[in-house]
Amino acid sequence: MLASCLLAACAPASDDGDGNGATLTAEITTSLGVISLELYPDAAPVSVANFVEHAQAGHYDGGSFYRAVRPDNDRPGIEPMHLIQGGYGFDGLPEADGIAHEPTEQTGLSHVRGAISMARFDPGTATTEFFIMVDDYPDLDSGPGRRNPDEAGYAVFGQVIAGMEVVEAIAEQETSLEEAPEDFQYPQFIVEPVRIESVRVVHANARGQQ
Template identity: 40%
Template sequence: MRHLIAVFLFAAALGLCAAPKPKVKLTTSMGVIVMELEPDAAPKTVENFLKYVRKGQYKGTIFHRVINGFMIQGGGYVEYLGKKRTDNSILNEADRATAAGLKNKRGTVAMARTPDPHSAAAEFFINVVDNPALDFKAKTNDKTWGYCVFGKVIQGMDVVDRIKAVKTSNKRSDFLNLPVKPVVIKDAVEIK
């Protein structure tokens, strides 16, 4: 009987000690998307994303790259394609996140970057299909480093699906797959 009580108390203590995962609500011009973040798997990435959320970085930005059958990307540009200033880029934690089981699957949120694996700053994307080619494989080069998944959509995949289906244009060579009608992130806030 003492053993059962000890096990119960230990399990209860674990439940009380486990902090809830941070959540972020994106209010877009097409509806609300709620994301749950994974600080245990990608701590620096989550900290970086929340820093931008808290300082209002994403308010008024757009989803500037929308590819149905791939992903929707935003957080770096305002409606008239002016680039938002960012802090320094962060180290890519795709190796750690992948080891923790986070992969670029439909509904997951990952950091966008240039060919430099460690160039992510504020831009992020939401996978609209499973994208295993974006997962970490090795620290060899920009293609094998992967893209760090740091959360998932827990509400609003219907909104993501509406965004992925918008009409896009390739009229500007520097903005391929740009929605013809801007999809605006009106606000991004941390929620409990």
């Protein structure tokens, strides 16, 4: 209910193309500092509503950033990514239903530095897990010749507006293969995961509000 109220307070889920679409401001408070986000319900209404609902339900409280993908630990033979992944846990909240996938070709968003996007297995399986880009990586966008064979890409739904130094500090944490899920092949999992104290929506900005 709270998520619906917040989204309704912003504006209808459409964009007039003037850059003044509705936004929400959210804060991820971690043991290393605060990451402030601008979320885009006009562009990615399903992903934003899902993130807000889990945040307001407290599902991220006590979670963590547990994965840091960097050029030194990404899979060989492919252009490396640079991002951090976090949320409830690598497989997501067990009882959470997957949400409809919102590809970047639909939303007009992209995996640029600071973008926050939904982690998933197959399209439509995203639940609670998300990742934040440390560097641009357009191969995570939808389209042919991209990182995943399904060509669906990942669903960007917001952008870091403050706290990139916290994102970078998380990305620099020691990683190991020993911390990874079974059958995972790359040493990308943080030895001492960075605790998420809370995730909260702190402000709703109506269309055009300064």
